[in-house]
Amino acid sequence: MMPQIKAVLSTISLLDIFDIVIVAVVLYKLYVMIKDTRALALLKGLIVMLIATAISKWLGLNVIYWLLQKTMTVMLVALPVVFQPELRRALEQLGRGGLFKKSVFLNEEEQEYLWDDLGKAVAVLAKNKIGALIVLERETGLNDYIETGIKVDGLVSNEFLINIFIPNTPLHDGAVILRGNRIMAAGCLLPLTEDRSLNKELGTRHRAAIGLAEQTDAVIVVVSEETGIISIARGGRLVRDLDADLLKGRLRPLFANKPHPLGNFLNWRQHL
Numbered sequence: 001m002m003p004q005i006k007a008v009l010s011t012i013s014l015l016d017i018f019d020i021v022i023v024a025v026v027l028y029k030l031y032v033m034i035k036d037t038r039a040l041a042l043l044k045g046l047i048v049m050l051i052a053t054a055i056s057k058w059l060g061l062n063v064i065y066w067l068l069q070k071t072m073t074v075m076l077v078a079l080p081v082v083f084q085p086e087l088r089r090a091l092e093q094l095g096r097g098g099l100f101k102k103s104v105f106l107n108e109e110e111q112e113y114l115w116d117d118l119g120k121a122v123a124v125l126a127k128n129k130i131g132a133l134i135v136l137e138r139e140t141g142l143n144d145y146i147e148t149g150i151k152v153d154g155l156v157s158n159e160f161l162i163n164i165f166i167p168n169t170p171l172h173d174g175a176v177i178l179r180g181n182r183i184m185a186a187g188c189l190l191p192l193t194e195d196r197s198l199n200k201e202l203g204t205r206h207r208a209a210i211g212l213a214e215q216t217d218a219v220i221v222v223v224s225e226e227t228g229i230i231s232i233a234r235g236g237r238l239v240r241d242l243d244a245d246l247l248k249g250r251l252r253p254l255f256a257n258k259p260h261p262l263g264n265f266l267n268w269r270q271h272l
Helices: 002-010 014-034 038-059 062-082 084-095 108-127 158-164 204-215 244-254 261-270
Strands: 132-136 150-155 175-179 182-188 219-223 230-234 237-242
Touching: 038 062, 108 132, 108 158, 108 219, 108 244, 132 204, 158 182, 204 219, 204 230, 204 237, 219 244, 230 244, 237 244
Parallel strands: 132 175
Antiparallel strands: 132 219, 150 182, 175 182, 219 230, 230 237
């Protein structure tokens, strides 16, 4: 076995390895793009159908194999229609050179400005019992939800956030989505949780926050319009009765910049 493995490895050149790495990176980026979106569920369904088709052929189930094969043919024709939003987004990012762009990076000073502005805005909203729903994007892309609202792409400030949620203004209804220290969109629609065990006192804002937290790794800040209570949703769970300082204390570790392995290696080399 070992001589055969060595013979196979000897035929692999550096160009082959480079080729494999490029394909792996592209596939990974495509997966990240559709992760936690409707397209991923559709893709899983297609994979199940492919497996079922292969098994039916292997077992000699000719009628089932014929039906699955014809269904797959129809599905392949329908793929451009089914995945139209994701294909359009991928082409747009490729055209902007954003397919391989890293997630938004904020240094410690920028993060502190962000938490201070967010804390001040939430404190004012809670004091005046103005309902608010603020989503902070993490690793999972939220473009599907950004597209349901009004594009803003403005720098975060406490005055800006307060103004958005003032009642009877065009953008107050719905969620604000933050990417780094920028407001990407306002008035966004979020999925409601289907958990029936939740407290009946929780309104639509809280259920929307939990619903998004169940499907993504985003952190959602909620201000109750009825009570002014500040809550935070993460991982499908809701933590209530926070103040501005407690809120900032919970957000800091979640968005702390993790050291990159390559950066650690370079720092180690510099100290040699």
